[in-house]
Amino acid sequence: QVQLQESGPGLVKPSETLSLTCIISGGSINSYFWSWIRQSPGKGLEWIGYIYYSGSTNYNPSLKSRVTISLDTSKNQLSLKLTSMTAADTAVYYCARGAKGIAPSGATYYFDSWGQGALVTVSS
Amino acid sequence: SYELTQPPSLSVSPGQTATITCSGDKLGGKYACWYQQKPGQSPVLVIYQDTKRPSGIPERFSGSNSGNTAALTISGTQAVDEADYYCQAWDSSTWVFGGGTKLTV
Numbered sequence: 001q002v003q004l005q006e007s008g009p010g011l012v013k014p015s016e017t018l019s020l021t022c023i024i025s026g027g028s029i030n031s032y033f034w035s036w037i038r039q040s041p042g043k044g045l046e047w048i049g050y051i052y053y054s055g056s057t058n059y060n061p062s063l064k065s066r067v068t069i070s071l072d073t074s075k076n077q078l079s080l081k082l083t084s085m086t087a088a089d090t091a092v093y094y095c096a097r098g099a100k101g102i103a104p105s106g107a108t109y110y111f112d113s114w115g116q117g118a119l120v121t122v123s124s
Numbered sequence: 125s126y127e128l129t130q131p132p133s134l135s136v137s138p139g140q141t142a143t144i145t146c147s148g149d150k151l152g153g154k155y156a157c158w159y160q161q162k163p164g165q166s167p168v169l170v171i172y173q174d175t176k177r178p179s180g181i182p183e184r185f186s187g188s189n190s191g192n193t194a195a196l197t198i199s200g201t202q203a204v205d206e207a208d209y210y211c212q213a214w215d216s217s218t219w220v221f222g223g224g225t226k227l228t229v
Contacts, residue, residue, distance in 0.1 A: 045210055047221060050219070060218065061218075094166060094167075101173060103155060105155070106155070108155035110173075110212065111159070112172075116166055117166055
């Protein structure tokens with residue numbers, strides 16, 4: 001049973017860079033899309049981006065210019081960096097494991113494991 | 125960019141059937157999945173590949189997907205099912221979420 005645990009600063013100042021980590025335990029890194037997803041207070045889920053176990057990445061176009069996601073397979077550690085933080089970036093940040101399945105009409109993609117989330121507040 | 129649209133809210137009485145819809149252009153040509161999120165908790169996958177239930181998800185949860193609409197159906201809805209529900213699909217190598225539906229029982 002894979003477990004995901006986010007950690008990072010609960011408070012970030014405007015214009016600063018957010019750095020979050022997610023420790024992956026109890027499962028293999030291989031063949032998954034390791035992702036970050038956030039949820040602003042009272043709002044819905046927003047996909048930030050993923051890194052495939054092989055190292056390829058893809059980001060939400062709305063955040064692409066500010067986001068870097070990395071994966072340290074030696075430490076089983078997923079990381080997120082988000083630059084130029086503003087109040088609009090205040091949210092609970094989740095790390096999640098994205099799975100790809102092969103189905104009759106093609107591939108199917110879903111998040112089968114989530115961390116407990118880390119609340120990040122942007123304020124001076 | 126691809127968009128998924130859900131009704132903001134749905135209210136049902138205990139024991140009734142709840143059907144939450146998710147609309148997107150040619151969504152039936154993709155695979156949809158659904159997450160349940162209770163207050164203060166992380167989302168939990170309840171349906172994937174349109175119709176499949178992960179281990180541990182009750183049989184009263186079912187899914188469908190055709191045309192432009194995917195649906196999550198909860199038969200014999202219980203008070204414990206009160207939560208926010210999100211649909212999700214994959215498009216052009218990006219993960220797309222619907223805006224979420226608050227189910228009140």
